[in-house]
Amino acid sequence: MSEFSKALSVSSSALRAQATRLRHVAENISNADTPGYRRKTVPFQTTTEIDGPSGLVTTGRVHLDRSDLTAIYDPSHPMADETGHYQGSNVDLMIEIADAREAQRSYEANMKMFDQARQMSSSLLDLLRK
Numbered sequence: 001m002s003e004f005s006k007a008l009s010v011s012s013s014a015l016r017a018q019a020t021r022l023r024h025v026a027e028n029i030s031n032a033d034t035p036g037y038r039r040k041t042v043p044f045q046t047t048t049e050i051d052g053p054s055g056l057v058t059t060g061r062v063h064l065d066r067s068d069l070t071a072i073y074d075p076s077h078p079m080a081d082e083t084g085h086y087q088g089s090n091v092d093l094m095i096e097i098a099d100a101r102e103a104q105r106s107y108e109a110n111m112k113m114f115d116q117a118r119q120m121s122s123s124l125l126d127l128l129r130k
Contacts, residue, residue, distance in 0.1 A: 004124075007117040011110045013056040017044055018107040020059045025100045028091050035072075035079050037089035039065035039096075065090055 024040045031037040043060040067090050075084035 004117050004121040008114060008121075010055050010057070011114040011117065013058065014110040015107060015114065017057040017059050018103045018110065022100060022103045022107070024062065025096050025103060029093065029096050029100075032089055032091040032093055032096070034089055035077075036069065036087050037091065038069070039067075039089070039091045041065060 021042055021044075024042050028039050041063045043063065045058050045060050046054075047056045047058050048054045069087040069090050071085045072088045073085050074080055077086050079086040
């Protein structure tokens with residue numbers, strides 16, 4: 001496997017991982033007002049394939065954030081207990097927006113790396129044709 005294809009494999013695996021992360025961030029944001037919803041996080045892992053590129057990025061199993069759910073006071077809510085409280089979600093929109101921005105920046109950086117390796121490969125082929 002050439003170094004160019006290894007670089008393309010590593011950057012494309014990172015692109016897939018960041019896309020997965022961004023999907024879970026979007027799920028968290030869309031369920032921020034859902035009672036009892038727990039924030040989802042996805043860890044990244046690097047893998048090494050035999051005779052393949054090292055540093056491939058994969059996503060691990062989705063984890064649920066076990067921090068306390070917020071208690072919301074609304075006696076008219078159907079899920080309210082005798083004190084008038086029900087459990088909201090543990091999604092913090094500021095954290096989700098920061099995670100989305102970080103995933104976006106990482107995605108853009110990996111896209112530039114992918115594009116640079118593709119351009120270098122194309123330039124090398126043009127040189128070899130001459």
